[in-house]
Amino acid sequence: MAGEGEFDFIRTRLAPLTRGHPAALDLTDDAAVLTPAPGCQLVVASDMLVAGVHFLDSDPPEAVAERCVRSNLSDLAAMGAEPLGYLSSIAWPRTVSPAWREGFVDGLASAQGAFSLSLLGGDTTAGPGPLTISLTMIGQVPARAALLRRGARPGEDVWVSGSIGDARLGLEVARGALPADPYLLERYYRPSPRLALGQALRGVATACLDVSDGLMADAGHIAQLNGVRLELQAACVPVSAPARTWLADRGQAGLVNLVCGGDDYELLFCAAPAQREALTALAARLGVPLTRIGEVAEGQGAVLRDERGALIDTGTGGFTHF
Ligand SMILES: [Mg+2]
The missing domain is CATH 3.90.650.10 (PurM-like C-terminal domain)
Structure with missing residues (x-):
């Protein structure tokens, strides 16, 4: 996608995924502006999926989107964090059909609904392939309360x-x-x-x-x-x-x-x-x-x-x- 087509896609298909979250500014600004709750730290996780490597070409686009959101949320869960929203960056090869793109956005919407999540920003671009999707999940946790991998002791x-x-x-x-x-x-x-x-x-x-x-x-x-x-x-x-x-x-x-x-x-x-x-x-x-x-x-x-x-x-x- 390029030019008008991309702007249309953002306006008609991606902007509704913000669900009116104030941080997203309707995807009309250069960046999101996010305010964590007082006394909280931000927890940020990023995950990249590449077609043919992390999902099967035969996987339904809705399922690819769901897995993407849910696995990223799992990283926040592992840190004891509560999700605030996410950024989505996608490089579409020109071979991806409009139907696949629509299905992918439907999958994002479905996963968002399950977790009351909003899209806060991101980027889309056309690329020579393969389809590459990167989500960045943002959450919050009370200061110094994040769960970490370090801390286990013998006897536990x-x-x-x-x-x-x-x-x-x-x-x-x-x-x-x-x-x-x-x-x-x-x-x-x-x-x-x-x-x-x-x-x-x-x-x-x-x-x-x-x-x-x-x-x-x-x-x-x-x-x-x-x-x-x-x-x-x-x-x-x-x-x-x-x-x-x-x-x-x-x-x-x-x-x-x-x-x-x-x-x-x-x-x-x-x-x-x-x-x-x-x-x-x-x-x-x-x-x-x-x-x-x-x-x-x-x-x-x-x-x-x-x-x-x-x-x-x-x-x-x-x-x-x-
Ligand atoms: Mg993990």
Whole structure:
């Protein structure tokens, strides 16, 4: 897009996404002007999706937009932040059809509606390809209360929200490598950023992140940053009913695939054992399952153990067993 076409697109399709947020100035100014609540710090996260790398060419444009917004919101959730709005920068190749662009904007609108979110600004440009989408999510958190990845200490519990592995299986459904399964596909296309949970974990979790690279890899990130070892129990890893069905005849190798998959967008966090009761109550209050899956120990790395305490080899990290 260039010239008049782009201005029209901004005015007719993108400007309504501001939903009248005063910071956006109807997308008619050079920049957004944002006022955080008194005593708050801004939390800013950016995420880039490239066609053919981060999503499939066959993915519906609405789903690409939803994943983009939701995965970015998940980064704010991991920091304990409340979203304020976002910027969207898109390089459209000339081969992208008007219908695809319309579908993408519909997906943005749908995701925004689910989280009362407004578009605050951004940029669109035509490019030689591939389609590249960058969202910048802006949130706020009370000063010095942001959840960080550093802070875990030996003796603490390791918790994870929701279930692990659904998105990885959903990707295989989208690729046609697994039979149709609406639940798994939904978990891949429309992950649930745990915003309320993240905000409730402020002052409770000692270290927190959202699982995007895979449970084991992300547990490894917490371990490395804190100079500790995360000991996870395979039997405790929460899996959904469809994932359990998939696991039935695959056993341990299947579980390794799920804990090494990615895009779960669940929160993985550490907390003192004294918080167990409070966390159980929090899970009930929010309607978000929280599962204690292991503990923080002296040492390094993240390991997975079977019921007899033997180490499970998760080293290859590949997702191959179909
Ligand atoms: Mg993250």
